[in-house]
Amino acid sequence: xxxxxxxxxxxxxxxxxxxxxxxxxxxxxxxxxxxxxxxxxxxxxxxxxxxxxxxxxxxxxxxxxxxxxxxxxxxxxxxxxxxxxxxxxxxxxxxxxxxxxxxxxxxxxxxxxxxxxxxxxxxxxxxxxxxxxxxxxxxxxxxxxxxxxxxxxxxxxxxxxxxxxxxxxxxxxxxxxxxxxx
Amino acid sequence: xxxxxxxxxxxxxxxxxxxxxxxxxxxxxxxxxxxxxxxxxxxxxxxxxxxxxxxxxxxxxxxxxxxxxxxxxxxxxxxxxxxxxxxxxxxxxxxxxxxxxxxxxxxxxxxxxxxxxxxxxxxxxxxxxxxxxxxxxxxxxxxxxxxxxxxxxxxxxxxxxxxxxxxxxxxxxxxxxxxxxxxxxxxxxxxxxxxxxxxxxxxxxxxxxxxxxxxxxxxxxxxxxxxxxxxxxxxxxxxxxxxxxxxxxxxx
Numbered sequence: 561x562x563x564x565x566x567x568x569x570x571x572x573x574x575x576x577x578x579x580x581x582x583x584x585x586x587x588x589x590x591x592x593x594x595x596x597x598x599x600x601x602x603x604x605x606x607x608x609x610x611x612x613x614x615x616x617x618x619x620x621x622x623x624x625x626x627x628x629x630x631x632x633x634x635x636x637x638x639x640x641x642x643x644x645x646x647x648x649x650x651x652x653x654x655x656x657x658x659x660x661x662x663x664x665x666x667x668x669x670x671x672x673x674x675x676x677x678x679x680x681x682x683x684x685x686x687x688x689x690x691x692x693x694x695x696x697x698x699x700x701x702x703x704x705x706x707x708x709x710x711x712x713x714x715x716x717x718x719x720x721x722x723x724x725x726x727x728x729x730x731x732x733x734x735x736x737x738x739x740x741x742x
Numbered sequence: 743x744x745x746x747x748x749x750x751x752x753x754x755x756x757x758x759x760x761x762x763x764x765x766x767x768x769x770x771x772x773x774x775x776x777x778x779x780x781x782x783x784x785x786x787x788x789x790x791x792x793x794x795x796x797x798x799x800x801x802x803x804x805x806x807x808x809x810x811x812x813x814x815x816x817x818x819x820x821x822x823x824x825x826x827x828x829x830x831x832x833x834x835x836x837x838x839x840x841x842x843x844x845x846x847x848x849x850x851x852x853x854x855x856x857x858x859x860x861x862x863x864x865x866x867x868x869x870x871x872x873x874x875x876x877x878x879x880x881x882x883x884x885x886x887x888x889x890x891x892x893x894x895x896x897x898x899x900x901x902x903x904x905x906x907x908x909x910x911x912x913x914x915x916x917x918x919x920x921x922x923x924x925x926x927x928x929x930x931x932x933x934x935x936x937x938x939x940x941x942x943x944x945x946x947x948x949x950x951x952x953x954x955x956x957x958x959x960x961x962x963x964x965x966x967x968x969x970x971x972x973x974x975x976x977x978x979x980x981x982x983x984x985x986x987x988x989x990x991x992x993x994x
Contacts, residue, residue: 599804
């Protein structure tokens with residue numbers, strides 16, 4: 561999603577958003593990531609104006625006032641924390657641990673395939689279908705990618721092939737390389 | 743929220759010393775040989791919890807302090823998934839900052855060779871490693887740099903600033919500066935500085951071969967050369983002015 565992202569070419573506009581819209585976005589994020597509640601004020605203080613960047617491909621990126629990307633979503637889809645934010649608050653998303661062999665490919669932007677989630681080195685949390693999840697390497701503390709589970713965990717355990725997690729944002733992609741959008 | 747491993751541990755302070763730390767709780771689900779192959783939990787403690795705080799019953803407060811490799815910008819755990827040439831540059835730093843990540847990362851033979859070198863001349867080995875890292879930083883300024891060209895291709899270009907003049911509508915002259923980006927100068931800042939210094943218009947524009955340039959109204963070639971030399975400390979031998987089609991040093 562952000563593989564070829566650059567601030568100059570992909571961002572079509574950034575603007576401070578009005579407070580009513582800000583409130584709805586806040587409510588949506590809170591509803592979707594309940595674990596964020598105690599830290600929401602630290603991540604995005606209510607008093608500060610958030611900045612919304614519009615990115616090619618109908619992606620919205622919610623940024624801090626300093627234009628630091630924090631969350632993104634597609635059209636009206638679920639909000640997803642960026643990797644830099646998730647690294648600071650790993651409790652935000654359920655943890656999906658993939659096999660070592662998959663890491664290199666995920667870091668190139670590949671989707672996570674079911675076999676990579678079923679190997680003995682892998683371990684997955686119970687998530688419903690279409691949940692936003694963090695992808696980790698075995699024994700690693702830092703997330704490797706964030707994406708959306710295309711199958712529920714129970715389904716992943718029964719299927720043998722196909723895409724398990726769609727890769728939305730991964731280490732060393734375009735968005736990762738922009739600590740701020742300015 | 744039982745699905746999330748970390749907070750489950752955090753939220754139960756009753757979990758005494760016997761309770762596994764967040765990191766190790768995770769690795770429990772792995773086979774025993776996994777821990778040997780990958781120094782995961784130990785290394786993770788270094789990054790995520792600010793240095794060895796992964797001991798039992800350590801309270802985890804968010805946000806975690808996250809450390810990134812100064813070479814490749816990735817978390818140190820993932821340095822070795824870079825291409826080999828990049829990872830080679832990360833190694834000196836990794837060795838300093840995260841020695842626990844190193845044994846699994848260095849090849850067996852290489853590790854032994856390094857250890858032998860360390861034994862012979864003690865700290866000199868690390869000193870030379872540091873010197874290598876410094877040299878890499880220095881070469882990033884003096885060596886050729888990658889520049890994006892039209893069509894998504896990149897090409898290596900020697901860092902230099904070339905100033906030439908051009909004509910716009912009628913007899914209006916503009917001064918065009920190419921290459922400021924190679925010295926990590928923000929073009930919009932440079933344009934602003936020009937406006938202030940020359941009291942004329944200056945903008946950031948793309949040239950025909952897709953390079954970022956600063957366009958200044960009026961002929962300001964030599965004045966601008968002085969400005970970049972003094973304000974941005976660009977070495978004067980790297981600044982060129984094109985006059986009647988020949989490229990000459992601005993400060994001969």
